[in-house]
Amino acid sequence: MKRSGPALSVQNLSKRFGDRVAFEDVTFEIDYGEAFGFLGPNGAGKTTTVRALSTLISPTSGSATVAGIPLAPENGERIRQSISVMPESPGLYLRLTVAENLECFAGLYGLSDARQSVDRVLRAVNLAERDNEPCGKLSKGLRQRVSLARALLNEDADVIFLDEPTSGLDPAAAREVHDLIDGLRQRGVTIFLTTHRLEEAERLCDRVALLNTTLRAVGKPDELRERLFAKTLTVRTLAPIPDPDWVFGGLPAVDGWRQDGTGTYMLTVSDPAVAAPHVTRALVASGADVLSIAESRHSLEDVYLELIGEDTEAVPQ
Amino acid sequence: MSATTTRVRAIYRKELREYRRDRSIIATMAAIPLGIVVFPLLLVIALPASAANSLQGDPLVILLGIPALVPSIVAGYAVVGERVQGTLEPLLTTAIRREELLLAKALAALVPSLAIAYAMYAGFVICTKLFAQPAVASVVLHWPYVIAQVLFTPLIIMWSIWVGIAISTRSSDVRVAQQLGALAGLPVLLVAYLISFNVIHMTLGLALGIAVVLLVLDGLGWRFVAAAFDRERLITNTK
Numbered sequence: 001m002k003r004s005g006p007a008l009s010v011q012n013l014s015k016r017f018g019d020r021v022a023f024e025d026v027t028f029e030i031d032y033g034e035a036f037g038f039l040g041p042n043g044a045g046k047t048t049t050v051r052a053l054s055t056l057i058s059p060t061s062g063s064a065t066v067a068g069i070p071l072a073p074e075n076g077e078r079i080r081q082s083i084s085v086m087p088e089s090p091g092l093y094l095r096l097t098v099a100e101n102l103e104c105f106a107g108l109y110g111l112s113d114a115r116q117s118v119d120r121v122l123r124a125v126n127l128a129e130r131d132n133e134p135c136g137k138l139s140k141g142l143r144q145r146v147s148l149a150r151a152l153l154n155e156d157a158d159v160i161f162l163d164e165p166t167s168g169l170d171p172a173a174a175r176e177v178h179d180l181i182d183g184l185r186q187r188g189v190t191i192f193l194t195t196h197r198l199e200e201a202e203r204l205c206d207r208v209a210l211l212n213t214t215l216r217a218v219g220k221p222d223e224l225r226e227r228l229f230a231k232t233l234t235v236r237t238l239a240p241i242p243d244p245d246w247v248f249g250g251l252p253a254v255d256g257w258r259q260d261g262t263g264t265y266m267l268t269v270s271d272p273a274v275a276a277p278h279v280t281r282a283l284v285a286s287g288a289d290v291l292s293i294a295e296s297r298h299s300l301e302d303v304y305l306e307l308i309g310e311d312t313e314a315v316p317q
Numbered sequence: 318m319s320a321t322t323t324r325v326r327a328i329y330r331k332e333l334r335e336y337r338r339d340r341s342i343i344a345t346m347a348a349i350p351l352g353i354v355v356f357p358l359l360l361v362i363a364l365p366a367s368a369a370n371s372l373q374g375d376p377l378v379i380l381l382g383i384p385a386l387v388p389s390i391v392a393g394y395a396v397v398g399e400r401v402q403g404t405l406e407p408l409l410t411t412a413i414r415r416e417e418l419l420l421a422k423a424l425a426a427l428v429p430s431l432a433i434a435y436a437m438y439a440g441f442v443i444c445t446k447l448f449a450q451p452a453v454a455s456v457v458l459h460w461p462y463v464i465a466q467v468l469f470t471p472l473i474i475m476w477s478i479w480v481g482i483a484i485s486t487r488s489s490d491v492r493v494a495q496q497l498g499a500l501a502g503l504p505v506l507l508v509a510y511l512i513s514f515n516v517i518h519m520t521l522g523l524a525l526g527i528a529v530v531l532l533v534l535d536g537l538g539w540r541f542v543a544a545a546f547d548r549e550r551l552i553t554n555t556k
Contacts, residue, residue: 096335109411
């Protein structure tokens with residue numbers, strides 16, 4: 001079904017608990033089918049934002065629409081019917097089996113054929129064979145998968161909120177969850193992913209927002225890199241170039257250069273695709289023994305550290 | 318089936334499954350009624366026929382302690398239990414309304430409590446008939462009292478449930494919630510003992526009056542607990 005308008009629209013949203021600011025003046029929009037990463041250190045307000053958008057807590061000020069429905073107490077039931085939330089902690093009934101946990105939530109989502117829906121989501125998270133196991137006997141990674149399966153139960157969900165879905169998981173289990181989320185993304189499900197794992201956001205999200213109580217930036221990872229960092233080419237030669245100014249000076253798209261160690265030169269360029277061939281030809285013409293010419297790529301971690309700073313308790317992973 | 322019915326049924330079934338597999342709940346729900354029923358039953362069975370008329374108090378009324386105390390075990394667990402095991406947040410992010418959630422939890426506490434209370438009554442009545450002296454049995458099994466208790470039992474259970482759930486929504490510890498819920502059942506026990514020892518003389522009018530008051534309290538209990546059920550406070554513990 002073609003849906004109009006954004007899946008999530010947030011305008012100047014703020015939440016305070018007494019004197020403590022959880023998040024403030026947050027504004028962004030997410031389109032249907034988009035995977036949106038919400039990044040920030042611990043205590044930045046990510047989980048509180050998810051709770052506000054899923055009607056668990058009331059914002060102090062600002063407005064939002066969730067799946068086209070205005071965020072207001074009287075719309076709580078409609079909004080919650082239109083979303084799914086995977087909280088940071090799996091929150092499973094440990095005495096019940098996997099299937100019993102999911103059957104309960106299938107009923108809460110008003111699904112007519114609970115058993116069929118449970119089978120569907122269990123297949124989606126590769127747990128079909130373990131439906132009769134008590135959740136208390138599952139590993140942490142498997143519990144996260146059951147939690148994800150529970151979020152997938154709501155067939156009416158226009159937006160799925162995933163709050164730190166790989167928190168506390170070992171790399172193998174985290175990769176499994178990544179693959180499942182990637183599968184959702186491929187199917188065009190709108191995903192709101194909060195995380196402080198930068199590589200997770202970079203891999204899974206179309207756009208990201210950086211939050212540290214206030215929103216620091218919103219955009220595609222590449223856009224944020226471009227916005228914050230000059231583009232550079234890194235040139236490595238076997239021996240230092242005798243007269244680098246003569247080689248690099250005046251080349252198209254090359255704005256400047258600096259030497260960074262013996263035989264390594266960092267060139268500030270306006271367009272790497274234009275600059276690189278000219279730089280290569282100039283180096284060859286000068287007789288330099290070229291080892292490599294590569295575009296320097298700033299990671300999302302560089303963007304994060306630039307915007308959030310190092311005054312945070314979270315260490316990017 | 319309406320959405321409300323489906324949601325209430327989902328929680329109700331989940332609750333019963335959880336209770337069935339929680340040994341501490343089963344043990345407590347078995348121990349309390351047995352503790353209440355054993356002493357008056359032994360007293361009635363051991364009483365000689367000649368002493369039937371000297372029987373002080375109505376042992377059957379003492380059994381009202383079962384509907385007053387047993388539901389607090391599960392009702393006290395209802396909300397704080399979800400909070401402690403981290404299941405409240407996923408539950409509250411579904412479309413379920415607080416009235417539906419509370420009704421489902423109350424029903425899940427009502428059914429086992431009612432079954433236990435009636436089973437204990439039935440056991441007491443049968444044992445009295447079988448093992449007590451006929452003269453004692455005829456004094457104890459005063460049928461208007463038996464019928465009154467059958468009617469009072471669900472009303473007392475519901476009251477105990479709403480008090481237990483109200484305490485559970487404000488508590489951060491399961492045991493504390495259950496103990497406070499049990500304490501809240503003590504006034505009912507006190508009234509039962511006063512009736513049993515004829516300090517309060519039970520008449521049909523008084524019985525009906527108490528029933529109406531309990532019925533109103535049960536209705537108000539649901540409304541009050543639903544109004545006091547604050548998602549934000551329960552999730553963030555800040556308000």
